[in-house]
Amino acid sequence: MAAVARLIGDPARANMLDAMLDAQAHSAGELATIAGVSAATASGHLRQLLDGGLVAVAAQGRHRYYRLASPEVARLLEGLMAVTAPLVTRHRATPRVPNALREARTCYDHLAGRLGIAITDTLVANGAVRIDDNNIAVTDHGRAWLGEMAIDLDAPRGWGRRPVCRPCLDWSERRPHLAGVLGAALLERLLDRGWIARVDGSRAIRVTPPGAAELRRRFGYEPG
Amino acid sequence: MAAVARLIGDPARANMLDAMLDAQAHSAGELATIAGVSAATASGHLRQLLDGGLVAVAAQGRHRYYRLASPEVARLLEGLMAVTAPLVTRHRATPRVPNALREARTCYDHLAGRLGIAITDTLVANGAVRIDDNNIAVTDHGRAWLGEMAIDLDAPRGWGRRPVCRPCLDWSERRPHLAGVLGAALLERLLDRGWIARVDGSRAIRVTPPGAAELRRRFGYEPG
DNA sequence: GCGACCTTTTGGCCGCGAGCGAAATGTCAT
């Protein structure tokens, strides 16, 4: 247990892992810049993360692209943030995290932040999903509703057997939001409909002008 | 994020935290022995864990009793184990963890291991709780059934507002088991009915002779 | 092929922090 925690415990490695939370692959050099260390140092860190089973690598030409080894690792990292956040903000009234991230961001492969919460709330109000305590389940009515969004939860999605819908604790809103296959499919659909877009090299999500209208109408989302 | 992970990343501190996963308070000297370090070193570690908000302390006479600061910390630790376990056992066919722990143990303040899974399965079969994907909810029928066990989920339980029932991933069985207020109440009831007992200074749980009969009849649990 | 580029390996420096013994602090028992 200590071995895994030790890997995350170094600031440079933690920054790299945090960057990989966007579920996209990053080259070694890119991660070196993000971590603020030389390429040599970064390479050493990445080797450790690889040996520790926290990340996986895909060699492509002269680049080597690193990504988190599994959704479990992503969940672990978000869990760490959930424990960390209250400690940091305990003595600070002003939000320490950039507002763009609080507003809308990706959490591994699904949406989080105010936008993620707004969508979750709407699906609950619709009766599309049901939440008891901290648990989420998709209803039959929900499957039909999602069909209109061209989302078929029963379609094979490549990444083997994976829970259809899982709660994921949002560390900025302190509430669970949609994760699992449903969360991933929603993010994908919103992206390729052009309602939202990724922001440069950040996990932040930007709402496009056409997206603003659609998201307000369908999910009652108003930018904060 | 790195700060919290760094604290767990030291073997001595990890051992201490692991010991505290039984949700009981441990004196500083006891934790020093468990971690295999001197009292002076242990004191330093405990101070760090305290400053980091991972543990809380209660001074009682000349002893100082340490415990985990919150259930969230316990969840984080179990999450770490879930990521760690597969890495360790990947190249080992034989179980590395003592069988007593796989059989029945406490997981913070509820039951885990084969016994915990057996109880969870029975409650699902009864229709007392419902599991969708990885989510658990208590049904009305479940509340009545629990009433026969003298468990009232609506009774105030001291520890403020806390989810009635939460899934908790079992790192030895790789399946979710009952946690939350329900899990805690079940453990408490089984203990004070004398069906199970804590084992010395371990998280292992021993089934008593009268308990063996009751657990087989009610939950279909057969010792492995 | 050759040069440009990305990445990893090697070697060496250096600081953080884990470790202990000894002393100090605080608490209980008599």
Added chain:
DNA sequence: ATGACATTTCGCTCGCGGCCAAAAGGTCGC
């Protein structure tokens, strides 16, 4: 008060591991 015990603080040593510059692998474009 005095001694026994639990814990913390202090001062110190020492090794692990992060860091970089330089060199070595690989891969692509020309």
